[in-house]
Amino acid sequence: MKLKFSRVFDAPRVALWSAMLDPAVLARVIPGVERFETVGEDTYDATLKVGVPAVKGEYQGQVSIRDKVRGGDGPYSYVLEGGGQGQQGWAKGEARIEFSDAGPGTRLDVDADVQVGGRIAGVGQRMIEGVAKIMAEEFFAAFDRELKRKRTGAGGSVAFFLRAALRFLRGLFTRRSPGRSS
C-alpha cells in the first residue's frame, strides 16, 4: 500500500532535519508511543498504543534509518524502515522522507510503502489509509508544537530573541498578528 503525506513546517530545513532524527523528540511526538529506545546507531525499539478502531491495540516494533542525504542545495532525505506486530496483526514497510525549502519554512514529503497483515489487512484495509492519515496528522501537529516549544523555549538564544522582535515589529506595521506567515 502506497501512502503519501506532505506538510510545510515553519522551521528551517536543518532544524527540522535534526528534530526528526532526535529520539527524544520522537519519543514525545509519535502518537501513542509508550516506549522509544535507542538500540543502535539510528535504530530504535518502540511500543505503540493505537486507539483507532480496526487497528486498536498495542504494537511492538523496530525502526531504523538509512540512506541519509544531507548537504548541498538539493533536498535532504532519508529512508525510514521498520516493522511491528501487535494484537490486530502486523505492519512493515519503508518510507522516504524528503526535506525541501518552502519559502522561509520547510516542506516535508513522506512517501511510504506499507504492508499490513492479520486483522489490520482483513478488517482494516478499507480504513487503513484514513487511519494512517489521522496518525500522520497527529504526528505533524505534535511535531509542530514541539518546534514551537523549542523556539519559545526557556532562555532562548539571542538570534531567537531578535527574530521574535523583528516579527513583532513587522506585525505592528502590517496590523497582522505576528508569527504565522501563512
Added chain:
Amino acid sequence: MGYIGQRIPGRNNLRLARGAGQFTADVQMPNPCFMALVRSPYAHAEIEHVDVSAAQGLPGVIDIATAAEVAQATRPFSFARPPEVEVNLADMDGKRLREYALAERWVGYSGRPVAAVVAEDPNTAAEAAERVAVQYRELPVVASAEDALKPGSPGAIPGWNDNLVFHTRYAKGDAASAIAKAPGVITGRVQVQRHVPVPLEPRAFVADYSTRTGRLTMYASTQMPHTDRSILAGALGMASEDVQVIQPDVGGGFGCKVPGSDEEVLVAFFARRLERPVRWTEERSEYFLACGHARETWFDFEAGYREDGKLLALRIDAVADIGLPFGAWVQSSVTAYCLPCGYAVDHCEVSMRSVVTNKCKWGGYRGFGKEAASFCMERIMDRIADAAGLDRVEVRLCNFIPADAFPYGQVSGALLDSGNYQGAMAKLLALVDQEAFRQEQAAARTNGRCLGLGIGFELTPEGCSMPNSDFLQGWDGATVRMDPGGRVTVLTGVTSPGSGNETGIAMIVADELGVPLDTVTVVQGDTDRCPYGLGNFSSRSLMIGGSAALAAARELREKLLSVGAKMLDADPEDLELANGEIRVAAAPAPPAADAPRNPGGPAWSVPIRRVARKIYSHAFGAETAHVEPGLESTRYFRIGNVHHQPETEGRLSFYPTWPFMAVAVVVEVDVETGFVEVLRCAAVHDCGTVVNPTLVEANTHGGIAQGLGAALYEELLHDDAAQLLTTTLMDYTLPTAVEMPAELSVAHQETPTAATPLGAKGAGESGVAGPMAAVASAVEDALGVEGLALMTLPLKPERVWRSIREVAGAVQMGETA
C-alpha cells in the same frame, strides 16, 4: 393420487420464517464458558514463542490451551481429513502434512489457530486472546498458483520438493494430432475466482461432557453428524458411542459445514478438560479467513473444431490454487473428472494440477468443482460459435451427447446415467422467445440501452461415492416406525441444511404406507436416535436417504398388508394402501364400500391404525401370529451406477446420477460504468423424477442466486503476502433480493435415473454453473463488440468497463450507444 410430484411447501418453512428456528447458537446449557482463538496474522511463518501470561492474568479467563497441550490430548488431524487425500498424498513423493487443531511450530496460512482461550464470557475470551503474545519468524510466502509453479518458487510447505499436490490426468483419443488437423483452432484461458459459500449462519459448536456417563454431547452446525462423531471420537481417543452429535437447525451449509474443523475439535477438547459446557460461534471475519475457500482455477484450452461448430478435439490444462492441502481440495479433481461435461468429444486431454499455496484450505462449496468445469466448457462453446460465425445455441446442440447414447462413458471414465440435453435446450428456447428478444434488443439499442441474452448449460453430477472414504459414500440408513396409533416416525442418516428434504422424505414414506402426510414425522441429525448415515452432501439426502426410507417403509407396508389381508379375509395382492386405510382394490365407491362385502362377512377396508394396533396388542392372534411383532424397519440403501472395482468394472465411476440444467438470462449493461443488471432468468432443470417441484425450484433459485453472485460480484482477494483483504460482507459482495432478476422461472424436464428406485437424481447443487456461463454470454451479447471475450469472473463493473475499452472498436460502440 399420491404425494410424490405434488407441490407441497417445506414443513419447516413457517417455523423458520417466524423466527422459531433453533440454531446451534440458540442452544442453551447451564453455566457455559466461551472459546476464542488466537489466529496467525502471517500467511507463512515459524512460531518461535507463545506467551500466555498476560492473558492468564485477566479476570474471567478459565483456561488457555497451546499447541503442545492439544497435541498431547488429541490425535493429529490426518484422520480428520478426507481419506482419499491421504491415499493420494501417499503416492506423492512422500509429501505429507499432519496437523493438530492448533499449529505447533509452523503456520501455513493467515488465520490458522495458534492458541485457544476459554473465559466466562465471550468478550473476556476475545480480550484474552488478544493478549496472547506470539512471536513469529516470517517465511517466504507463496501467494498464488502462478508463483507456486515457477521454478525455484519457495515452498508453501517446508520439506516438499515442489508445490504440486496432485496431478489429475484423463485422455481419450489423440487430441494433439486431431487439433493439428482441425479446420479451425481456438485457444484461450478461462478463469474462475476464489470463493467462499457464506451461509447466513456461520459455524457454531456447543459441547458438554458428562462426568456421570463419560459422554460428550456436541451440538454442531454440521452437515454430517455421524462422520462428525467419528472425527471427534477419533481426535479425543473416545469410543464413537460415547459421543453424541446433534445437528439443530442449520442456516445453510453449501459444503462448508462438513466436519473436521480445528475449531470443533477444540470445543470438544475444552468441554472434556473443563467438564463444563463450552460454546463457540464464529465471527464472520473468521469465517472468511479459516472456514474454507473454493473454486480458484484457471483453464488453458486449445480446441479444434469443424466449420459446422462440431468440437473435434480439446486439450485443457487446468491449475487450481487449493491453498493448504486439507479439507475439500479434491474438488479440483472433480472439475477434471467432469470435463468435457455434457459434450461428446472424440479426442480430449484433460490435465488438472492442484497446487498448494499459503492460503486457507479449500472447503466444499455447492458445485464441488463441477461449476468450474461447466463454466469452462460453456465459454469454449461460445468462443467456437464466435470463431465459426455460428449461433451459440446451434453449437451446443451439435456437440451435446446424443439422448440415445446413455449411459455414456465420459473421458474420465465417468458413467453418465441418463440425459436429454437437447430436450432441455428445446424446452428452454420455447420459454425464451429469441426473436421477440432480438426486436426488444434492437429497440433498446436505439434508446442507448444495451440488452443481451445469454445461454448456459450445466452438468452437476450428484451422489458422490469415493472409494476408501469415511466422508463420501453413496449409501445411507433409515428407520421407519409406526406406533400403535398409526403415526409414523422416520429416522434418517441424512440431514437437511435447510433445503427441505425432510418434507420430500415424508412424502415418499406417506405414499408407500398410504397414510396422511401430517402423520409422518421425520427425525434427522441426532447420532443417538438416527441410524448411521453420511449426512448431507452432493445432493444425496433425498435420492439416497429417501431411497433408504422407501426401502424401510416398504417392509412395513408388507407387514401391514399381510395382517390387513387376514383382517379383511383377502389376498394381500388384492389390497391397496391409501388414505390411511387398507382396502380391497376392487371395492365399490362409498357409500357401498362402508357396508360389509356380504352379510356377516369382512369389511371392504380397515384403517391402517387399526392394523397397527392389532400388531402391537394382539401379537398372538390369528391375524398377527404369522408376522414378527413390532412395526419398525431399518434399511440401508446403496445407490446404483457407482463402480469402485476397476479390475472387473472398468474405470472408476464415483458419481451415480447426472442432473443438468439449461438456463437463459437477459442482462442490461451500462456501457459508461460497466455495471451489469440481470433482468430475467429462465431455466429448464432435469433431476429425473421430481418428488416435490416446489422444493426443487426453491433449491434451484438459491443456486441461481449463488451463480449470479459468482458471475458478477463475489471474489476473495489476497495481497502479495497472501493476506486476505475481503473479510467482511462489505468487501465480499453477495447478491441480495435486490440483485435477483425480477423475472425468474424454473421449468422441469424429467429423465429418470435407473440408479434410484424412484428415478430421482440429486437436485441440491443445480443452478450455479449455468447462470455463471449465461451471464458472461449475455454481457458479450449486450455489448455486441466483435472480439470481446469475457473469460474471467467476476464480471464486476471495473472488469467489464476495461474489457470494453481494451477491445478495438469498443469506444465507437460506446459512443453510438
